[in-house]
Amino acid sequence: MRFLLTRSWLTGLAAAVAFALVCVGLGLWQWDRRLARLEANQLVVENYTQAPVPAGELVPPPGTAFRADDEWRPVELTGAYLTGATTLLRQRPLEGTNGFHVLVPFLLDEPLAGGEAAVLVDRGFLPAGDEAGSVDVPPPPTGEVTLVVHLRPGEDAFGQAPACQTRTVALTAIAASGCVAPVLAAADASLVDAAYGELVSEQPTTSPAPTLLPPPPVDPGPHLSYAFQWWIFALGGFVGYGVVARRHAADLRAEREEAAAGGPPPPSPDDASTSTGPVRVRTPTGARAVRPRTHLRPTRRRPTAEEEEDALLDAAQHETTVVEVPHHEMPHHDQTRHGRTAVDR
Template sequence: MTAPAPEARVPRTRRQWFTLGVAAVLLAVLCLVAARWQWHRYTDREAQIDLVESNYSAEPVPVADLLDGPGAVLDPADVWRPVELEGRYVEDGTVLLRNRPVHGTPGFHVLVPFEAELPGGDEIVLVVDRGFVPLGQDASAPSTVPAPPDGEVRAVVTMRADEPASGRGAPDGQVQAINTAQVLAAAPGGADWAQGRMVGAYGQLRSEDPAPAVSPGALPPPDTDPGSHLSYAFQWVVFALGAVAGYVLLWRRETRPVTVTAGELLEESDLQPRRPARPRRTSDEDYEDALLDGAGQARDTSSA
């Protein structure tokens, strides 16, 4: 039984090649768009890291150098800078920040307003994130909330920009974002006492003097991991090049002239069935040869 001959390859039409080309270009464009998006995320992240590295380790300055009075808004270039505060905590205004875990541990941040004194006798109210407390037994509130120091306090905080106001609801005395207006309004007494003294920023506590007997857990330093955005950008560029290169290689493979080697010809001849040999006709010479052979054999027999 002979093997079947290989089927001939049907060439693609111009319409098919055009469709494949458009698909390859569209795929390459989408990959490049994704690469550009990852590149912008990488550059934005690098800018954030540069800001952290230049500001976080700087020497503390008086808060008036960054927030000169009520209504002031923190300059984005001053985020992560440490400042010194002198004044008093308003313990009755303590509010808890929800859904902000630390090192993977769920819990709450303790937010306390601070009346900071400025040169000239002015005051501003700055929300201070004093630290982290874990969940209580029912997970709706912590078991205990450490109280801030009484009286005059000197504190060093890291300046952060006010977060956008959250539209999500929260139980009484709790918030979903560190937005000065929302934090002060969530306190039992409301925010009327701070009107005209609020600022567009908040602080993350580094130290306070005098130190209380019990403090919330310290907040971690800012994350400076650049992430994988740069490698993702290069991967998307490689995918874009692969889409175009794949189309070109397919076109060259299917449109180049077909060359047949001697081995392929021999293989093709072996696959074709051979016709059986036709019997040869007996000629007069064959009869004469047969008679002579017979006569010779008869003489040999009689002589024996």
């Protein structure tokens, strides 16, 4: 196994180690994603079904941060919808159907710390209309309305959208948009910029209304199986390296044995004349090579001068001659038309 210390084999071992490190890193990344998914699922299970609390207890005032532990907590809001500031959240499919979420600022009856405030409420899903990018939005209930919403953190801004539409729930950007800012200014209110509400119920109700969003999934996802797959791939690199090294060692051992025995025996004439399959020979490096076997046919030798002379003499000895014989001495059955008989010389 000294060949493993050569440059080429050390390079192969280094490649196997590098491949294993990459696979281990990807497996750990999938493992971290699994832990994050389990933590998020646990938060949903603990918070989603709790009893609603007043807005002043959990809704962060404008300019303050949102506590991650309060995500999915139910909150009760009382106030009025600012219908003129309705914004559509684009490209949010539901159960395979493309559509929009309807976002409407909700002005609270009781001010939060710092003054009048409005909470952006996601009223639910509407399928896209006949024309791409258009939808008929049913109006929300008017007057004083009581809502129950689940608190969600805002999202980062991304991409461009038509007027009164957005691609993410980027609260600061929505508050400054031309569709929302004038309405907030007329109400002398500020939009809560750290969290928004996902509608659970509203009183009074209206019909038609957007479809309420379903609860978030709490399955662990495929991250655990992906992690194990990457770790198995890491072992596979070393297994492949070992298999190749073992085969190479076997070839070298066979080469040494043949060299000690004086090389491979030549094929026998019988085998060469009867076999039609390929002949397997071993190259100097120990690898097996295949060459086609051809039929060995006897070659025709040209006769020598002595052999030709002997052949002529033999032919002369067997020639027949014709002699004259008296007609009365000729046997009856040997007579010929001209009174001749053929006798051997």
